[in-house]
Amino acid sequence: xxxxxxxxxxxxxxxxxxxxxxxxxxxxxxxxxxxxxxxxxxxxxxxxxxxxxxxxxxxxxxxxxxxxxxxxxxxxxxxxxxxxxxxxxxxxxxxxxxxxxxxxxxxxxxxxxxxxxxxxxxxxxxxxxxxxxxxxxxxxxxxxxxxxxxxxxxxxxxxxxxxxxxxxxxxxxxxxxxxxxxxxxxxxxxxxxxxxxxxxxxxxxxxxxxxxxxxxxxxxxxxxxxxxxxxxxxxxxxxxxxxxxxxxxxxxxxxxxxxxxxxxxxxxxxxxxxxxxxxxxxxxxxxxxxxxxxxxxxxxxxxxxxxxxxxxxxxxxxxxxxxxxxxxxxxxxxxxxxxxxxxxxxxxxxxxxxxxxxxxxxxxxxxxxxxxx
Numbered sequence: 001x002x003x004x005x006x007x008x009x010x011x012x013x014x015x016x017x018x019x020x021x022x023x024x025x026x027x028x029x030x031x032x033x034x035x036x037x038x039x040x041x042x043x044x045x046x047x048x049x050x051x052x053x054x055x056x057x058x059x060x061x062x063x064x065x066x067x068x069x070x071x072x073x074x075x076x077x078x079x080x081x082x083x084x085x086x087x088x089x090x091x092x093x094x095x096x097x098x099x100x101x102x103x104x105x106x107x108x109x110x111x112x113x114x115x116x117x118x119x120x121x122x123x124x125x126x127x128x129x130x131x132x133x134x135x136x137x138x139x140x141x142x143x144x145x146x147x148x149x150x151x152x153x154x155x156x157x158x159x160x161x162x163x164x165x166x167x168x169x170x171x172x173x174x175x176x177x178x179x180x181x182x183x184x185x186x187x188x189x190x191x192x193x194x195x196x197x198x199x200x201x202x203x204x205x206x207x208x209x210x211x212x213x214x215x216x217x218x219x220x221x222x223x224x225x226x227x228x229x230x231x232x233x234x235x236x237x238x239x240x241x242x243x244x245x246x247x248x249x250x251x252x253x254x255x256x257x258x259x260x261x262x263x264x265x266x267x268x269x270x271x272x273x274x275x276x277x278x279x280x281x282x283x284x285x286x287x288x289x290x291x292x293x294x295x296x297x298x299x300x301x302x303x304x305x306x307x308x309x310x311x312x313x314x315x316x317x318x319x320x321x322x323x324x325x326x327x328x329x330x331x332x333x334x335x336x337x338x339x340x341x342x343x344x345x346x347x348x349x350x351x352x353x354x355x356x357x358x359x360x361x362x363x364x365x366x367x368x369x370x371x372x373x
Contacts, residue, residue, distance in 0.1 A: 009290040017321040023186030032146035042124030046114035047132035048078040076114035139247040153241040155203040157196035173254035175338040182329035185242040198225030200250040269360020288357040
């Protein structure tokens, strides 16, 4: 029975990743028109203790090729204990607005509070969120707005890519993260949005209020991106777009230590407790069970050769189908050299998936120096 279940899970996983390939292919590459009409935009950046990174982000934002009268950059200083706030204030530009959070009581979702506060003061038709440690090219903003104008979208997810890796561990994260970005894009292409990243997210201000903002998910520390995606997709019949254009990429850095990586992924996984789309839950459970079955078969293979053969078949099938998928995603991001990491990454990734599937749905985690859940 275990053998049959293991083989069935392998077939299901192959089918899942093949559906990702189909979804990715369904998203056409976007080419902005030469004379796109610009509209009012509010770019929102929540920042906590980002003094070492935020200057570069601000400069990239100020360098955007976008009409100055139609854009505002709203920074929210989320109880920073370093010079983040004063660095923001040092940029003398009328487009920059600074909000300082001063909640006396302890809350669980500071980031959602920060974003919601900023949206309350925003004047733009479009809200675009990014992070205080992100970098982007000068055409980032106008590419997103052009895509919005070309399609009937309520929300747009755009790509995020790691860069400037300093170790094998960080390069492995880059490949794994590209898988997540590709998966999110593919599910949007298949009209069943599952995930996105708040470091590069756009939505209508009006749509945010029409779905009740973060109401119903505001007690959870994470989910300002993914859970909002699910609310908007449900309300507006999947009027969600993924922007497949290199100028729309936002760049950030991988976590330098295993501890920071685990805390980040526990935070991401914690959102799954609030999924209302049953198909996304089933997808996650099947992937988790498939990875668990590989480990069980490899361990059982010590005592029974057939289990070892099945485990190795599962592992090989996993690597091959992921290679097919990631070859497309890495080509888009111009990071094909990362594909050489797939054999080593797969073994680590299996253990990581099993652990995070459990740890991410229980207990607390550290985020920006706070213990939250």
